[in-house]
Amino acid sequence: MAQIYDRVALIGLGLIASSMYWAIKRGGLAKEVTGYARSQATRETARGIGLCDIVCDSAAEACDGADLVVLCVPVGAMASVAAEIAPVLKPGATVSDVGSVKKSVISAVAPHLPENVHFVPAHPLAGTEHSGPTSGFAELFDNRWCILVPEGADADATAKLRAFWEAMGANVETMDAEHHDLVLAVTSHTPHLIAYTMVGVADDLRRVTDSEVIKYSAAGFRDFTRIAASDPTMWRDVFLTNKDATLEILGRFTEELFALQRAIRTGDGEMLHDYFTHTREIRRGIIEAGQDTDAPDFGRSGTKAGE
Numbered sequence: 079m080a081q082i083y084d085r086v087a088l089i090g091l092g093l094i095a096s097s098m099y100w101a102i103k104r105g106g107l108a109k110e111v112t113g114y115a116r117s118q119a120t121r122e123t124a125r126g127i128g129l130c131d132i133v134c135d136s137a138a139e140a141c142d143g144a145d146l147v148v149l150c151v152p153v154g155a156m157a158s159v160a161a162e163i164a165p166v167l168k169p170g171a172t173v174s175d176v177g178s179v180k181k182s183v184i185s186a187v188a189p190h191l192p193e194n195v196h197f198v199p200a201h202p203l204a205g206t207e208h209s210g211p212t213s214g215f216a217e218l219f220d221n222r223w224c225i226l227v228p229e230g231a232d233a234d235a236t237a238k239l240r241a242f243w244e245a246m247g248a249n250v251e252t253m254d255a256e257h258h259d260l261v262l263a264v265t266s267h268t269p270h271l272i273a274y275t276m277v278g279v280a281d282d283l284r285r286v287t288d289s290e291v292i293k294y295s296a297a298g299f300r301d302f303t304r305i306a307a308s309d310p311t312m313w314r315d316v317f318l319t320n321k322d323a324t325l326e327i328l329g330r331f332t333e334e335l336f337a338l339q340r341a342i343r344t345g346d347g348e349m350l351h352d353y354f355t356h357t358r359e360i361r362r363g364i365i366e367a368g369q370d371t372d373a374p375d376f377g378r379s380g381t382k383a384g385e
């Protein structure tokens with residue numbers, strides 16, 4: 079595959095950045111990739127496993143001369159990183175991010191950036207419950223969606239970033255930030271909150287039933303525990319920054335739950351059957367759209383999940 083950027087800087091070296099690095103290398107998409115992580119320990123690990131061509135000791139050093147800078151830190155850290163790198167950004171460079179929330183990231187990052195760079199926010203809908211520099215793999219984005227939120231950004235810079243994500247294996251869609259945050263609240267953020275809650279409830283119960291919950295955990299609950307193992311910092315930031323959309327969807331969820339609760343209480347089998355028939359149709363639609371695939375076993379316990 080052809081090289082798309084000369085120099086790419088990855089700021090934050092966790093699951094997403096490390097997967098990007100391996101995907102960039104797989105496709106030969108950049109001449110050089112620099113990287114930076116906040117802690118010395120992560121930088122040492124990255125150097126040890128050959129993650130990035132150069133691992134720098136400051137974000138500014140990593141971004142100096144980069145044609146594409148991708149912010150791969152938790153959503154709550156985007157503003158401070160943007161402020162730190164702004165003075166060294168190359169005129170004409172593209173700055174992007176991979177944050178799971180878009181409205182708040184745009185308002186946190188955009189004010190810090192000089193006018194002579196292009197800001198094209200992005201969000202790859204791919205992840206696992208694992209985090210850190212050793213958790214990445216080149217195939218993470220294969221056949222997954224990456225949503226670009228260009229909102230008035232330069233068309234050439236946007237087209238180049240689109241080509242870059244496509245070359246990393248993703249299918250690319252554009253959306254406005256508000257719509258992105260609502261869609262993700264439905265498809266990812268609220269389901270994660272429900273998984274966290276369900277595991278919390280089961281943990282309470284476990285104290286009563288003395289470990290039966292774990293012993294007999296079948297697929298449904300095991301899936302909840304996998305999702306609820308996702309990174310606490312990342313998910314704290316997602317809920318704090320996608321507050322409105324998450325609360326809106328949680329409100330609707332609660333209403334549906336009450337309706338089902340009522341059907342169970344009143345013995346309304348027809349309502350329950352109709353409801354489950356409808357949800358089964360939704361699942362079939364997802365399968366037909368090819369969006370139900372888990373990652374093959376890349377030697378880790380994690381499965382690929384839409385994020």
Ligand code: NAP
Pocket residue numbers: 089090091092093094095114115116117118120121150151152153155159176177178179201202203204205206207208209210211309312385
């Ligand atoms: P991760 O594996 O936990 O890695 C986060 C990286 O950010 C680490 O290198 C960490 O450095 C660095 N970092 C944390 N706080 C920082 C701060 N205050 N200043 C500077 N650097 C900081 O995270 P990830 O899963 O790759 O997620 C990164 C971003 O991608 C997040 O915005 C998340 O919303 C988004 N995202 C995640 C997923 C997913 O499923 N995981 C999917 C799509 C998008 P240290 O290691 O030195 O602490």
